[in-house]
Amino acid sequence: MASETVFVDTGTARLRVQLDGPASAPPLMFSNSLGAALEMWDAQAEAFAPQRRVIRYDVRGHGKSTCPLGTWSLADLAQDALRIMDHLGYPRVDWVGCSMGGMTGMHLLTHHRERLGKAVLGNTSAFMGLPDTDWNARIASARENGMDALAEAMKLRWFTARCNAENPAEVTRVTDMVRNAALEGYIGCACAIRDMDQRESIKTISNPVLVLIGVQDPATPPAHGELMARAIPGALTAYVDAAHISNCEAPQAYNAAIAPFLLS
Numbered sequence: 001m002a003s004e005t006v007f008v009d010t011g012t013a014r015l016r017v018q019l020d021g022p023a024s025a026p027p028l029m030f031s032n033s034l035g036a037a038l039e040m041w042d043a044q045a046e047a048f049a050p051q052r053r054v055i056r057y058d059v060r061g062h063g064k065s066t067c068p069l070g071t072w073s074l075a076d077l078a079q080d081a082l083r084i085m086d087h088l089g090y091p092r093v094d095w096v097g098c099s100m101g102g103m104t105g106m107h108l109l110t111h112h113r114e115r116l117g118k119a120v121l122g123n124t125s126a127f128m129g130l131p132d133t134d135w136n137a138r139i140a141s142a143r144e145n146g147m148d149a150l151a152e153a154m155k156l157r158w159f160t161a162r163c164n165a166e167n168p169a170e171v172t173r174v175t176d177m178v179r180n181a182a183l184e185g186y187i188g189c190a191c192a193i194r195d196m197d198q199r200e201s202i203k204t205i206s207n208p209v210l211v212l213i214g215v216q217d218p219a220t221p222p223a224h225g226e227l228m229a230r231a232i233p234g235a236l237t238a239y240v241d242a243a244h245i246s247n248c249e250a251p252q253a254y255n256a257a258i259a260p261f262l263l264s
Contacts, residue, residue, distance in 0.1 A: 030103030061185015
């Protein structure tokens, strides 16, 4: 599979973007979970590049993208995605987001709906709870213990015990992305998630949406996805028997779940 890497300057960050598939094919953009790099979508790029122009990118402070100073909002992350689309000359793309990438997709669907076509919102939530219940503690722990400890903790949060036992190489591959992310990049994006509440705004979404739910996801449990699906007019649902990073744990099932929606 031929690939091309470009770097896009957004004015505040320099973002790594990976392009696969025919340049003339309809664009399909993938957006990462918190802590991950664009390689989390390797199996999806391989599956969809024969038919789509696959666009993957490292969120600011992650992978090989630079890390601006300060904390950010979901609007900042959405603007980064728009700058990539503008740089590549795409007025509209289809969207697949995992976790934070799904949250960014929701923001685009409510604030810049004309820039997206279909959207897969996977393993995600419109609201992650009051800040003091989880996110401030998680941010403090990241500062105190560093990214290595965080990556180890993600192994059983992001993947089932079964996957940890049967496919430890994949678990390590993905959680090493967390290990290698910039601490300040992780914290900046965690603040965007902490401050997010899209429970009301998603009721205005008019684009075709598929909500993908990990049956064994402890980070964004099935109830979160089901609430989203009920709130978004006309939303479809699909389930994958996996934990939080379901596209890596069960790539064939994940691809089979989203392909009919995206390619129809």
